[in-house]
Amino acid sequence: MGIPSDNLVHVKSRALSEETPLLRETSPSECEEDIVGPEPSSAELFLVISSVYFGIFLGALDGTIIATLSASISTHFSSLTLLSWLVSAYLIANAASQPLLGRLTDIFTRQKGLIACNILFAIGNLVSGLATSEGMMIFGRVIAGLGGGGLMAIPNFIASDLVPLRKRGLIHGISNICFSTGAGLGSFLGGWINDVWGWRWAFLIQVPLTMISCIMVYLTVKIPAKKSSLSALARVDFLGAATLIVSIVLLLFGLNSAGNILPWNHPFIPISIALSLIILMVFIYVEIYIASEPIIPIKLLAIRTVASACLTTWFSTMVMYMVLFYLPIFFQVKGLSATSSGIRIMPQFFGSTFTSVGCGIIINATGQYKRLLVIILSLFFVTTGFLTTLSLDGNEWFIYIYEFILGATFSSLLTITLIATISAVSHDHRAVVTSAVYAFRSTGATIGVTIGSAVYQNVLLSGLHERFDGIPGSATEIEKIRNSLDEMFNLPPGWDVGVKAAFDVALRSVFRVAFLCAILAIVTGLFIRQHVLHARLVRHDVNE
Structure with missing residues (x-):
């Protein structure tokens, strides 16, 4: 049942004509304030947020299913090099769609945009589930990525439309809970489905769930378009x-x-x-x-807080995706099943769930985020450093503590950097900078996984050749090991210790690169400034 139109918050905006500049020059003291209208009731807000955040749940579910099953899928196609492309194809498509979504949903409405993204997401997962080749699998991931970018980004545009900035931290915390729940469930569900029915069903089961999301969005999201003329489409970048x-x-x-x-x-x-x-x-x-309307406006990136927050998001996302995709391999090299590996990465998402709302509550209560940011960045940095000490022969329980803290701090960073970014620009530009933040997340994840893959594959290959060159048939065996983790359990006599040592060094090298990215995240994060967080649905032109 949809929200009655007469009770809806109709978000007013100045229509952008061909002559409207992207940034209006203002002095620091000059202020534009449009009261947007009454906020939706708690019941109305609950209906809308529940509907759109179900898409965030599905996007997170998909992400950790892939993280858990990437080694199994790559092994099925006898190509561990496929691992990085499973992720990259999806995230490249994310990066392609997300910067455009702010503009396009301004024109065609948030509802239509989100429904279209759900449909693309479902089609992509259907193609991947039925894939008979690496190319078909990657094509499916691209289609799913085009839709998945919208599932993650458009709900935040809707939150900006309906919720005052000061309360956004709390709402974003709830979105992180949805994300963490989906991610935590996906890490277990992906492994379990693979062990029971095979990896294809991990994709196929998402199709009916996505159709449910479509129906929910259609019934509840009624926010009108901000631009009524299709001529505005020519201005999309x-x-x-x-x-x-x-x-x-x-x-x-x-x-x-x-x-x-x-x-x-x-x-x-x-x-x-x-x-x-x-x-x-x-x-x-x-x-x-x-x-006319850049997807990543360079003028907005000239604002110190916007640039710093985007870069902090970029580097911290690189860290998390290296950890997210290489910890399951770490556990599988230790001899654990896909299900067991998925369960063991769940502490990241428990940590994310427990801190998301807490971070939002603190920001809502104090109107401050900078001091909290410094604390969170410090914990993130230290914990990533501890990951570089992991060993395949070490005690396992330490890893769960590191995962919990890393998940907790990363989810808080996402909340704080998004709030900082949108607080530094006027309301008219918030959908654009939100798209930019998500573009930095997508490209950060893509580059993080790709760098991790390059380091992992090169160090592993070098380690295997260093230990086994000169042994008859070693070249063939090394190629098998690189392309299938199952080969770990079919090694020639005397190879076990050397192969395990090569994997140990390769995985630790990935975590060291992640630590370097964490250093860059804390450096860029320190340049973020504190801005005023308004408690009402108002729009301000701000300038640094």
Whole structure:
């Protein structure tokens, strides 16, 4: 049952004409304040938030299902190099769609945008579940990623439409609970489904759940479009999105191929990375000089808090995705099943659940986030450092403590950086900067997994050759080990200790790279400024 239209919060906005500049020059003292209208009742808000946050639950469920099953799926196709592309294909598509969603849902309404994203997500999972080749699997992940980006981002646009900024921390905390619940359940459910029915059903079971999400959104989300004319579609920055994605894909091809598919001295490696940087420069040019409404407005990134928060999100997401995708491999190398590995990464999501709302409550009560940010970043940094001490022969219970703290601090970082970003811009630009934050999350996750894969594959290959070169048939056996974790249990006599040591060094190397990213996160986070968090649904033009 939908919310009656006469009781809805109709979010007013100034229509952007062809002459409307993206940023209006204002002095620090100048302030624009539009009272948006009465806030929705608690019952109305509950209905809308429950409906849209179910999509966040599904997106998180999918993410950890893939994290848990990536090794099993890669083994099925006899290609552990597929592991990073399972993630990258999805997240590249996320990065392609999320920056555009703020503009597109302004035009076509949040409801239609979210329904379309649910449908794409369902189609992608159906294709992946039925995949008969690596290419078909990756194609399915791309389609799912286009939709999954909306499942994660559009609910936050809706929250911005309906909830005052000061209460956003609390609402975002609830979204993190939905995310953590889905992620925690996915880590167990993915492994269990794989062990009982096979990995295909982990994708197929998501299709009917996504259809339920579609129906919920259709019945409850009635926020009107902010722009009534389709002429505004011409102002959407498709060129910027295209150049950004081409740049990312070229970078990933170079990093994934280096020392893995091709030797480091192969000309393709420097050429792909150089082309990536050139097209990145083209992207920046498009954003500054061509795009009417840039997907990542460079002028907004010139605001210190926006740039710092985006970079902090970027580096911290790299950390979490390296941990999320390589801890299950760590446990499976120890000899655990997919189900057991999934259960053992659940402490991350328990930590996230317990702190999400708490962080929001603190921000709502105090109107402050900077001091809390410094504490959270410090804990995040120290805990990531402890991960570099992990060993396949070490005590396992320490890992659960590290996971819990890492999940708790990461989820708090997501809340704080999003609140800081949207508090630094006017209401008209909040959907855009929210899209930008999610673009940084997606690209951070993609680059994090890709860097982790490059480090893991290269260090593992080097370690295996160092230990077993010269033994008859070693080249064939090493290739089998790299492409299938199942080969760990079918090793030639005398190989067990050396292979385990090579995996140990490779996994620890990934966690060391994650620690370097955590250092960068804390450095960039310290540049975030405290802004006023308004307690009413108002819009302000702010300038730093």
